[in-house]
Amino acid sequence: MNSYKRNAFTYATIVALGGFVFGLDAAVISGATKFITKEFNLSAIQIGTAVSSPAIGVLFALPLAGIFSDKFGRKKVLIGIATIYLLSALFSAFATSFNGLVAARFLGGLAFSSLSLASMYIGEIAPSKWRGKLVSMNQINIVVGLSAAYFINYLILQLAGSGEAWVQNIGLADNTWRFMVGSEIIPAFIWLILLFFIPESPSWLVYKNRSDEAAVVLEKIYDKSEIPAQIADMKESIETSVTSENKQSIISQLKEMFSSRYSKIVIIATTIAIAQQVSGINVVLFYAPTIFEQLGNGTDAAFMQSIYTGLTGIVFTVLGLLLIDRIGRRPITIWGLVWTGLSLLICAYGFSQARYTLTEEHIAEIKQENIIDTTQLQSLVGVEFDSDKAFKAALVKTIGEKNTRDYSSTLIQKAGIISAGLILFGILSFIAAFHFSIGPVMWVLFSEIFPISLRSIAIPTFAFVTSISSLLVQFFFPWQLENMGATTVFASYAVMVLIGFVILYFYLIETKNMSIEEIQQKLIKE
Incomplete structure (x- = not known):
């Protein structure tokens, strides 16, 4: 690996570590839910509120993420986000009431905008031939974080019931859920420190008319002979996509984004943003032990089966990463949605036979x-x-x-x-399909289909769409499980996914091995 490629991978890896922190933050609540419910005597709606409160927080953060990243730069905003993750973990672990816990998790949700900013930063710093792999690293780190959360929850649960003296001395048995949600503190701190060692995005520097500084950054990831052409392409993208006056106006950028010129981009981005979440992925990930307890295997087995979902996610995310630039974005997305929908139907059928x-x-x-x-x-x-x-x-x-x-x-x-084996197969197949396809591909596409000057508004905007979808799915799941039953819930997810398949089948183009400028030429109506 030459020094240019090594530097690009190093910067992408550091930024993508935020995905690990996100995954850990998002999934540890899955193990803590049962204990929190007992401690605070929560209703189904309150459980949904505790789990989905970060999804509410991110709705407030996403509109500001683009503004702040344009004003202060991608690097500074990422450092601020890492700080918020750290504070959220501390406040969650020491929460003394249900409202305090919700507030702490809401704060953590403000940091969930790291996903859109990470894909933005990596997409801007990665050479086009590596962009798919490097942006997908964010998804790999998410599933590694999810898997780590399930493993940590299982380990804490086993230790809490071990009866060991040292376990009693540190209060783990009586504060199981606090140790679970507090497990994020150390990785959040490590990520915060590492972010000080990445450079600023060269695209942002060009956008701010600081081309000399952008060239210094590009020297670390490109051969010197390629740098003038890269800077010229960035300037051309900025100049052709939005006027100088519009660059200073967020409202003008949004109007430009939703104009007929970008209609195809908006259809693709909206569809995949909604389809990714209405598949129910965050229900399975954030309520994993709750779902597996429906199979009748008990709490310990449910926590162990949650680990299986994490490991499956890791394997198929890595596989997707290895193949995304070979197979292409379109076939992975289109047929991945079919695979996802069929897996959900298997789950629905299994529960219907119980x-x-x-x-x-x-x-x-x-x-x-x-x-x-x-x-x-x-x-x-x-x-x-x-x-x-x-x-x-x-x-x-x-x-x-x-x-x-x-x-x-x-x-x-x-x-x-109940056909526990069939349902477990369906869930693991669903996890595999999601992490092989629409999980990582959405962020890759977001990093590719938007022009530079609109990207800081467009990516948070459509991340906002996916966050709204995620919030609704997470919030209502406990109520749905009580009032609709597992069969109807999983069948409804399958229908929504297959609708997404139909739309993307007609609109999604192939973007592999294309520069951002070439992608825009295919998608933008002149």
Whole structure:
């Protein structure tokens, strides 16, 4: 590897570490949810609020991310974001109330804009032939962070139940969820320090008429003979996409972005931004133990199966990274959506075949384990329920909402007759499809299809669209699971994904091995 390529990979890797912090921040709540629910006696809507509060925070941050990155530069804004991640982790770990926890996680959501800024920075600093791989590194770090979160949660859960003296001394058994959400502190601090060693984006420097400084940065990632042409291309992109007057006006940039000239870009960006999230990916990732408990395997097994989702994500993200510049963005996206939709339908079918029946043997086991007063459960013995929704509704009527929330996973484990293997296969297939295709490809496309002068507005704008979709999916999932059942939830995700497939099949072009200027020539209406 020559020094130019090494430098480009080094800078991209440092910035992409923010994806690891994001993944860790986003997924540790999956293990903490059950403990937080018990400690603060949360309803389904409150659980959804706790999990989705970062998605609310990012809605406020994304419009400002573009403004600040244009005004202060990509590097300074990334440093500010890393600081916010660190503070959020500290405040979450020491939260003393539900509202305090929501506020701390909302603060962390302000830092989630790191995903759009990371793809922007990497796309601007990466040579075109490496852009797909380097931008996809952000997605790899996200899934590594997710996997690390599941592993950390499982490790903490095992230690909390070990009974070891040192575990009791540090309060891990009584504060399990605090150790889970606090696990982000160290990686957030490391990322913050490393960001001081990256250069500013050369595209931003050219945008600010600081071409001499841009040339100094480009010398680290290009041969000197290529630098004048690179700077000329950047200037041409800026000059041809928006007027000098418009450069200073955010409203003018947005009007330009949503003009008929860019209609094809807007359709592609909007569709993939929505399809990526309405697939339910963040439901599976952020509520993993909750979903796996529906399979009837108990809490420990649910946490272990969550690790499987993380490992699957890593394997297929790496595979996608290796193939994205060979296969191309379009086939990976189009057929990845088909794979995703079919996987979700497998999950929906598996849950539709489940049946739930409590027997006298189950009641005897529950009584022996002293889990809950079995007197109220006697009325359910021998009654068969054809869905998790119907079974939980019956539990609410007999033992109340609080006991149902606290003990439904144990009761499902005993009463459920379910194709756990089929559903697990469907979920892992879904994770593989997402991380091979629309997971990393969305950010690659975002780094490619927008012109330089509009990119700082366009990428946060469409990241805002995907964040709105993510927020709605995360927030309503606990309520949907209670009121609609797993079958309907997964089937609805599949339908939305297949709609995205149809739209992108007709609009998405191939962008591999093309410069940003060449992509614009194909997408922009003159």
